[in-house]
Amino acid sequence: MSEPTVLSDLAATLQPTDGAALISDTFTQAAASVQLRTNVAEAAAHARDLLWCYARPRKSRTPASRQLSVHRTPHLNTQRLNALFSAAPHQEIGPDLTAAVLPAEHGATLYWVKAHTTLICASADLGEVNAYCASTQAATYWCSRLTRQAMTGQLLAHGAVYAHAAALSITGHGVLICGPRGAGKTTTLLAALRHLGADYVTNDRLLIWPGAEPGAQLTAYPWPDRMRAGVGMLSAIPDLADLVPASAQHLSTEQLWAVREKVSIAPGDFPRLLHGGTLAPSCRPRLMVWPHLDPAHAGVRATPVPPHEVARTLTATRLFMRDPTGAVSSRINHWLFPAPGDPQHLKVAISALAEQVPCYRIQTTGERRVLAEQIATLLAAIR
Structure with a gap:
């Protein structure tokens, strides 16, 4: 199955329908750079917050090494995608997360991530990625994760x-x-x-x-x-104790330090x-x-x-x-x-x-x- 066939079959459903403006951010870290474009304001804001350590220059004469677009496409034809990828091999792409994978033309690869209702088309040779998401939640999930992976891969290639x-x-x-x-x-x-x-x-x-x-x-x-921190440690610092989940606030000091689950900050x-x-x-x-x-x-x-x-x-x-x-x-x-x-x-x-x-x-x-x-x-x- 080639990329033009899949995308042409779904062309009508891969277009944004809410008229949202395209937001563009360029992230840099050492020798790495990524330009992120999305039509979801919440997803762009979340990426800026989570990826706090990446610089965002206002202007750059040099194009970013990786181009990433994340589109909210609320009318994505999931039925058609499920059928197209029904016999495709699955690949692990994260903790308890897999994608059905198909090769495409020009060295691109297609990933159908059913759990997040997202189709991703990635070309490693061109350094380009397009993600088509059925919801704002999915777009928010992918904007930060795909940007971080593209940034990290470049640093590793440079010797990090x-x-x-x-x-x-x-x-x-x-x-x-x-x-x-x-x-x-x-x-x-x-x-x-x-x-x-x-x-x-x-x-x-x-x-x-x-x-x-x-x-x-x-x-x-x-x-x-x-950041992930133990509830015992957070409870011992008065001005951070409110970060301890309500379900654990009744525990004794000894019990708090025994809790294995960590608080996400x-x-x-x-x-x-x-x-x-x-x-x-x-x-x-x-x-x-x-x-x-x-x-x-x-x-x-x-x-x-x-x-x-x-x-x-x-x-x-x-x-x-x-x-x-x-x-x-x-x-x-x-x-x-x-x-x-x-x-x-x-x-x-x-x-x-x-x-x-x-x-x-x-x-x-x-x-x-x-x-x-x-x-x-x-x-x-x-x-």
Whole structure:
């Protein structure tokens, strides 16, 4: 089944019918750029909010590397699409989400995502994507996700690598907080934000970029998403306690810390986490810490990690994207624009981190002020 056949069959139903104006935004991050067009104002606004760390230049003489259009098409012929894709193979495109896939002419690929009533036509060769959505909700879902995937794919192609890490910046000095799930990354991050006036970079995932030129400095870029925090930790901070779901507010302190589900915090609420800091779209790593929460450990203790051990650990865990305890690895899914899997990129990034960024293990009970003071002490020594 070729693209012209499918789209010509559906031509009448793929046209917007509400007369809404087309909204255009260009997003940039380092070497990546995407132009997003949509006829859904809510979807455009949601993308700007969720993708807060992407710059949006007012004018650019250079066309964006990727062109993305998301159309609300309320009269999409779903019956016809179901029939066209009835025998098509399915591909996983996200957690509990699949798409029926058909090849098209000129190297394009068609995806029918029945769960979101959306037809997506993507041409990796041309760097173009068109999504036809039956509802405002679907358009809102895809605008941010497709933009982020197109941006990330470009950075990976330029040598960036994923890292499972939180990050902050203190007077321009970046601090990476790395480790598997449950190590205490969010606790450490909040401690520095609240007590050191640090700038927020990310809570969970980074893109580490060694730079395009020889001798360039390491830069860490946020992979934009909502922040997820434990209810026990939020309940312990008075001005954040209202973020705890009503269903959990009756629980005791011990029960709150035992709740495994996390609260999702939108970027619009990120400023509430700060005390004098700002939201930083990138940072230059100067310190790396591997926290370990240990209720039985009195006070806080920082132990330097030798560069060879840093390199070995980061290689074995793929920058902690693979959980060393055997838990499920962090999801990497680039179905829209296949991301290059060049192992040399990972090797270069790990080597640069191990050689250039001092690393410390921090054992702590999680007392935020003491933890923040330890980070400040380590950073001052490095300066």
